[in-house]
Amino acid sequence: MSIQRYLLIVIISVVTLASFGAALQGYKASKEKLNQIFDEEMRSFAIALINSPIKKSSTKVILHSIFAYQIWVDNELKLKSDNAPEKYITKKHQGFSDNSFLGTRWRVFVLVDDEAKVIVAQPLGQRFESVEEVLLEAILPIVYAIPLIGLLVFFAINRSLKPLHVLSTQLQRKSANDLSPVKVRDNSAELMPIQNVLNSLLERLSNAFDREKRLSGDAAHELRTPISVLKITAHNIKIAFEDDNIQRHHIDELNNNTIRMAHVIEQIIALNRTTPENFEESKARLELREILQNIITDNYEKMEFLHQTVSLEAESTSLLGDKFSLEILFDNLLKNAIKYSGRGTEIHISIEEQVNNFQIVVEDSGVGITKEHLDKVFLRFYRVKQHSETGSGLGLSIVKHIVDLHEGNIQLMTSNLGGLKVVITLPKSTKSASINE
Template sequence: MPSLKKSLLTWLLIPLLSLLTLASVGAFYVADKSATSAFDKALLDPIQVLSQHIQLQKGAPPIITLSPESLHSLFTDAYDSVYYQVVSPTNKLYTGTLNLSVPSNVGYKPQFYSAKFKGRDIRVAAIRLTLDGSDDDVIVQIAETLTKRDRNLYETLLIMILPSIIITLAAVVLVGFGISRGLVPLQKLKNEITRRSLNDLRAVPESNVPIEVLPVVHALNNLLSNLEAAIDGQQRFLANAAHQLRTPLAGLQTQVELALRMDMPADVHAIFTQLLDATQRATHLANQLLTLARVEPGAMHLVSMQRLDLAQLVEPLIGLMLVRAQVKKLDLGFELSETVVTGDKLLLTELITNLLDNAIRYTLENGYITVRCYQTAAGAVLEVEDNGLGIPESLRRRVLERFYRVDGSPGNGCGLGLAIVDEIAKLHGATLEILTPELGRGTRMVVRFSPVVT
């Protein structure tokens, strides 16, 4: 993912590093030129000394009159090997420790060039001389290896480049710190949005927002406003439609139930029984849709939070469900203790009812259902456990989707029960977990609430 901080650092540091590279190349060039010039001039000193001690001999080549000790002292260096030679213009060697061809363009002014001798790079100074009392010229060459030059070059380069490197590193740190500080308002904006729940569609505060980000915040606020209006319209439509359906469905169900009490042929009785079942399903769906409308994001104005005891909510609901459980020969038990939460009484009642309804629907005859609520240090816990069909682990997230039902599920559910439970849990800052009981079969629904703030 692109990072604004990385982009800023890249666009700031690439030119800075490019300038450092150019400065380094320039410094290397200057240092190399300076070192070469200084050391080349130093080679002229032994040439001058040597030229003063070259002597002619009749019928013999010139000789150097310096003593061996003086020659050794003259051509001894602490770091480099120094060589010399005296040759004729035709490359005839008269004397010396160097055996190197002479360039054809050597004149009476010193000439410097690079060469190789014994596999090593050397720097050579050459000059053409006319000896006193002779018409013949000689060429004197002094050569030395490059150890001193390279060492001096790198030391000079380090002295020139090191401050630039230190300044660049300091600039990198300061630029990074400056960018981090400059992006603090964006981090605050991110935290403001991240902390919000699905139900909070308030406009994002525009105070202290950088002017560059203000258009984004404007667009986000417009989106939130449009989203709130769309959700509000959807909620009103859903609630109105469900409410309008409840009255005729209730009347229809009453009429069908009255009709079933009358004497009628068996085939007609079967039709009315199916009609009653369909009516009950439609009524259940309308009630579920009404509940869903109350827990949609943006419906906080419909929620009334208060301090409640889950045990007092669960106990009467178990009594209401007991008849359905007995019809299927289910063992419906409970383990209740005082469990304090902060929530909406109607919505929490709906949450518990849906969990119990699901457990009864999907537990086979002679099974068991256990409802528990208890208090922990981490908050209140509500559990509904059964040894029914269970939910495969791979589908436990999908069953929280609206209108989703596991293939092959028995009964006539509409696929909204667990979706409603999940929405109500989120509305209360709680979490819903779908687990497998310790016996290895069935389902254990666990709703964990945050601690109550006193």
């Protein structure tokens, strides 16, 4: 059953039951009130009769009245209505009572004054008819109004549920590949959260599909070359083996190409693992200086091999962020500095605490990057041709992605040391993080 039909049935049922409940209550109240009025009328009529001049007469007088009444004086019937019997209507000496005579049920009132007794009676059926007439006059407009109320309720419900119908229609018309946001015109307050949640879910699904496509594209794009190189290397080793002429450079070539493929795979996995969903779930308060110290320690062997020196200038700092992605960020920056600055160079890392941000600077004394390449190095798979070293072209793209996740900013410029200077500004706490806390 649809919501519209259910609401219509429930509201009409409630209105109908409430109307008949009110009618029943009105019937009871009207009956009691009219009985009081009729009793008071009988009392007034009896008082008028007992205070009227009554003369003894041998002539029998019969008068017509809506009441049945008798006037007795000294136990002698002096006057009665044409619908009253010749004998006493009731044996009750005074007050109200219910009696039956002449085949009808009556309401009877007896008033006594000295030797005079007045008995006034009214048919109970007449009272019931009066109550029913009053109730009918009161209930008929309500009964006639129920269909009109039903029609108004139908249009009101239809109007109120129109945004829901629009939302339902949009969802029904969506295809499997349509992840565009839904929008309901004239949104009600109740539908706004539903629309926002649906659009958020659709956006997350769209981003997830895009990441999946990029992962497939990245893997296909970047792994094609090292796989081809590995095939060639394997072929060369096979020929050398057949000629019994395997040399050291064959093994070194195989090792280097394997390392390159492993690095590419790690970068692709890292890039696709640092999603907004994972980031939001794993944020915590981190010690930034400690992370940088661990990164330097992990890469120290490479720097020592290349006779490079590294320095860290930082105080103890607390940052709200994702540890995994920040480790990837700084590891990529340090590896880039080690790889591209060359032998015997200097690498300097510093952290400066500002009012609302932390500024992290990584610079080296290498050859750097020319201005024409500075704006392009954040693109996926973009490689600077001026370096003899080759990479995957994903390192700085991953760095930019992680900085964006932390709602920060990254700039590339020429260092005073002569090489590349990377300046990263990270807020102490993001808006989303503050809300979650």
